[in-house]
Amino acid sequence: MSSQTANTKSLISAIVAKAGLKQEVYHKTLEVFNAFKKEAELLVSENRTKLPKSKYPLLLDFADRGEFEFKLSFGSDTLVFFMHSNVFEFPRDHEVMKNSYIKDDKSRSYCGIIHIFNFLADSFKYNRTGDVGYCIGRVFVNRESHYFIEGKHEIGLLYNNFPSSLIDIAAIRSIIHSAMLYTVNFDLLTPPYDSIKEVTVGEMQTTLDSMSLKTGKRLGFRFQADELPGKRIKRGTR
Numbered sequence: 001m002s003s004q005t006a007n008t009k010s011l012i013s014a015i016v017a018k019a020g021l022k023q024e025v026y027h028k029t030l031e032v033f034n035a036f037k038k039e040a041e042l043l044v045s046e047n048r049t050k051l052p053k054s055k056y057p058l059l060l061d062f063a064d065r066g067e068f069e070f071k072l073s074f075g076s077d078t079l080v081f082f083m084h085s086n087v088f089e090f091p092r093d094h095e096v097m098k099n100s101y102i103k104d105d106k107s108r109s110y111c112g113i114i115h116i117f118n119f120l121a122d123s124f125k126y127n128r129t130g131d132v133g134y135c136i137g138r139v140f141v142n143r144e145s146h147y148f149i150e151g152k153h154e155i156g157l158l159y160n161n162f163p164s165s166l167i168d169i170a171a172i173r174s175i176i177h178s179a180m181l182y183t184v185n186f187d188l189l190t191p192p193y194d195s196i197k198e199v200t201v202g203e204m205q206t207t208l209d210s211m212s213l214k215t216g217k218r219l220g221f222r223f224q225a226d227e228l229p230g231k232r233i234k235r236g237t238r
Helices: 003-050 101-106 121-125 153-159 169-184
Strands: 060-064 069-074 079-081 111-118 134-141 147-151
Touching: 003 060, 003 079, 003 111, 003 134, 003 169, 060 079, 069 121, 069 147, 069 169, 079 121, 079 169, 101 153, 111 121, 134 169
Parallel strands: none
Antiparallel strands: 060 069, 069 079, 079 111, 111 134, 134 147
């Protein structure tokens, strides 16, 4: 066998192995995402009729927005669950890479990601496309169904044992409840005065809800959630 043939065979073998791993991670993450979707829909259907009678109807709604996205709306908030279609590996200096679970098998560090975004329900209701939201957590899932969450405060603290945490229906239900509870307690703050002290005549002639004044709970959000602190994650392919 020539060296060129050997090199080609080695290259093909590496491509097949890496692609197979990423496909395995992708399909596992999609399976988990679909379980999140099913549990969110079930939560709404089981509890919508249990809401107390009120002068002003309380919002509790589920909306399937395709293969990789769904919305869970409650009260004045909406959680958007979004699965990234690519597979990622953690940077070498990430905390996850330091445990024996990953050191024993590096392929375990390849994960799919499910993001959880918090927006104001009115942002969608009134089509306020300039409004801002927050990524309150992102769920990492590997091919062995191990998971952990990077997130805001208690969400990230509750689900951060990657070597021993296996994703199942009970865990999914707990994550959804924790995200909702965090969101309910994550209040809308008055925007800085300087950000709204000037408006145009055109803006004043429109309804308040269509004014180009951004509304959000804190300072804003940009869809750049594919980075971990200190280093950009290398993008993978399915």
